[in-house]
Amino acid sequence: MLQHYSYKPMYAGGNLPGWTFSFFYKNQRYTGDYMPDGTIDWTSETPPDEDQVKKMIHELMTFHVYE
Structure with missing residues (x-):
């Protein structure tokens, strides 16, 4: 399970698509670009x-960004 997903x-203003994300998984912090x-x-x-x-x-991004 991902914890503290953000x-x-x-890009400022969100004019161009793309998102940065971070989360903890198995007590390790991970970051990336979606x-x-x-x-990813x-x-x-x-x-x-x-x-x-x-x-x-993908499930989190679909839920939070695309809906």
Whole structure:
């Protein structure tokens, strides 16, 4: 489970798409960039269960950003 998930637009005003995010997973902090096409670029170390974590991030972004 992701804890303390937060995100914000990459660019001031949100005119261009893209978001930065951060969260804790298994007591480790991770950060990355979420692109409009669903691509995730990690700006920190990659989580150990990357595929599972990506699914959780996609669900959160779909819920918070696209709806």
